[in-house]
Amino acid sequence: MPISYYLALSAVLFGLGVIGFVFKRNIITIFMSIELMLNAVNLAFIAFARALGQLQGQIFVFFVIVVAAAEAAVGLAIVIVIARNRQSLNVERINLLKL
Amino acid sequence: MTAQLVIFLVLAAIAVAGAVSVILQREPIHSAISLIAVMIALAGLFLLLGSEFIAAVQIIVYAGAIMVLFVFVIMLLNAGTEERTNMSRMARYAGVPLAIFFLIELAYQIGAATLSMTPQPTGEGVTHGLSMLLFQNFVFPFELTSILILIAILGALVLAQRSEGVPAKRGQE
Numbered sequence: 001m002p003i004s005y006y007l008a009l010s011a012v013l014f015g016l017g018v019i020g021f022v023f024k025r026n027i028i029t030i031f032m033s034i035e036l037m038l039n040a041v042n043l044a045f046i047a048f049a050r051a052l053g054q055l056q057g058q059i060f061v062f063f064v065i066v067v068a069a070a071e072a073a074v075g076l077a078i079v080i081v082i083a084r085n086r087q088s089l090n091v092e093r094i095n096l097l098k099l
Numbered sequence: 100m101t102a103q104l105v106i107f108l109v110l111a112a113i114a115v116a117g118a119v120s121v122i123l124q125r126e127p128i129h130s131a132i133s134l135i136a137v138m139i140a141l142a143g144l145f146l147l148l149g150s151e152f153i154a155a156v157q158i159i160v161y162a163g164a165i166m167v168l169f170v171f172v173i174m175l176l177n178a179g180t181e182e183r184t185n186m187s188r189m190a191r192y193a194g195v196p197l198a199i200f201f202l203i204e205l206a207y208q209i210g211a212a213t214l215s216m217t218p219q220p221t222g223e224g225v226t227h228g229l230s231m232l233l234f235q236n237f238v239f240p241f242e243l244t245s246i247l248i249l250i251a252i253l254g255a256l257v258l259a260q261r262s263e264g265v266p267a268k269r270g271q272e
């Protein structure tokens with residue numbers, strides 16, 4: 001079966017991640033949308049690695065996963081601080097910088 | 100219709116359904132569980148593409164560690180139902196169809212542009228080749244990621260610790 005099926009699926013998942021990022025109001029769910037986008041990109045990397053017969057794509061996925069883990073740890077710490085200070089997880093209430 | 104295609108279609112359906120569910124669910128915990136389903140389906144797809152090591156890492160690190168962190172924070176913060184947004188009329192009638200159209204168009208174009216690509220046969224011992232590459236050609240980035248993880252641990256600790264002796268929190272009055 002052609003690689004393009006995987007790439008089309010990756011595009012759909014990435015687009016759904018973008019839609020979630022734009023439409024959701026809960027800051028934790030927005031973070032989950034980012035993770036969804038990273039996963040979609042990982043699928044594209046693996047599909048291309050298979051199509052080109054090389055392993056570098058898989059190495060890149062490895063690094064993406066590591067960076068995603070670090071990002072999740074720091075991001076969720078920020079979420080905890082925001083929730084403690086604002087008593088809300090709604091991004092529309094987090095508007096101190098808004099004019 | 101080969102068995103491979105059937106497996107692909109089943110896993111792809113699970114992944115897309117899970118991703119839609121992440122967006123549509125109102126409770127963050129339901130979104131998190133849907134995302135775990137997406138990640139497990141993606142691990143199956145990685146296996147189908149012949150990368151066993153990444154599939155295992157996907158399950159262990161993503162579904163096992165990162166999502167547990169998410170679920171833990173959701174429960175810690177007692178995150179309740181998301182408030183309904185009063186979506187404006189323009190967003191409902193123009194934004195949502197446009198987003199769906201964009202999604203289908205993007206998937207179709209990417210699929211059509213790469214239709215000629217076929218999977219190369221993978222040799223024996225993908226994991227062996229991966230480790231040789233990782234610890235020879237990519238050893239410097241590999242060591243850099245350990246520093247990144249260390250910085251992330253310190254950052255998370257500094258951010259999340261309860262500060263003492265600091266004037267009363269703002270935004271609470």
